[in-house]
Amino acid sequence: MPEVSSYKPGQFCWVELATTDAKAARAFYTGLFGWTVKEMPMGDQGTYYIFQKGGRDAAAMYEQGPDERGQGVPPHWNNYIAVENADAAAAKAKSLGGTVVAGPFDVMDAGRMATVMDPQHAVFAVWQAGRSIGATVVNEPGAVGWNELYTPEIENSRKFYASLFGWTYKISPEYTEAKMETRSFAGMMQLTPKMSGMPPSWMPYFVVAGTDDIVKKVQSGGGQVYVPAQDTPNVGRFAVVADAQGAAFAAITLAAR
Secondary structure: OOEOOOOOOOOEEEEEEEEOOHHHHHHHHHHHHOOEEEEEEOHHHOEEEEEEEOOEEEEEEEEOOHHHHHOOOOOEEEEEEEOOOHHHHHHHHHHOOOEEEEEEEEEOOOEEEEEEEOOOOOEEEEEEEOOOOOOOEOOOOOOEEEEEEEEOOHHHHHHHHHHHHOOEEEEOOOOEEEEEOOEEEEEEEEOOHHHOOOOOEEEEEEEOOOHHHHHHHHHHOOOEEEEEEEEEOOOEEEEEEEOOOOOEEEEEEEOOO
């Protein structure tokens, strides 16, 4: 279902890049994914950039302000989860051991949100839709197809998100798939000693037509490759990379089904 008109509570609905160099990041991602850009002036908060694919909203970007930079927050991708009520979701997250980092607050008439840090210190946002539901295109080249959590305490993470959003899981020794009803839509991985230095975090996977080509473009654009292109049976070929400012994401070519 590439085109989306609504999200159920508990589904990922939006991703947003926080960068230190909007001009450079704009050139990098438009060249990488073929996105066009819609600019939305935000007054003293700068400009909000909507990345579009075929006229549909795929993701967004903003340049980090002095507060974020002063706190040492590195460039990163924010991952948003749809909720019926942002205030209630933030309060519940807090009761489960999470921390409300910002909000809840209104984003003009687009919706209402809060930024939350889970008990293992991975940050995500909750989104109560107003005028905007979030992404209107998913699961096709140039759009998000998956979101993945890296956590130091996988069992506690499963409990937190199940309690907050009603997620269920398909669990294997190496990986946890998060499910709503019968559909898997996100994953979780236990941080290992080999991942030393990697913070707890959520990361988006962007669907691409050719993972190896994307890796070459990332490298030529000054980005880094953290996990080289490799195949996962019955899933696809993926790589974990970062843009030139250091924001990490994954690219995946989905296996034929």
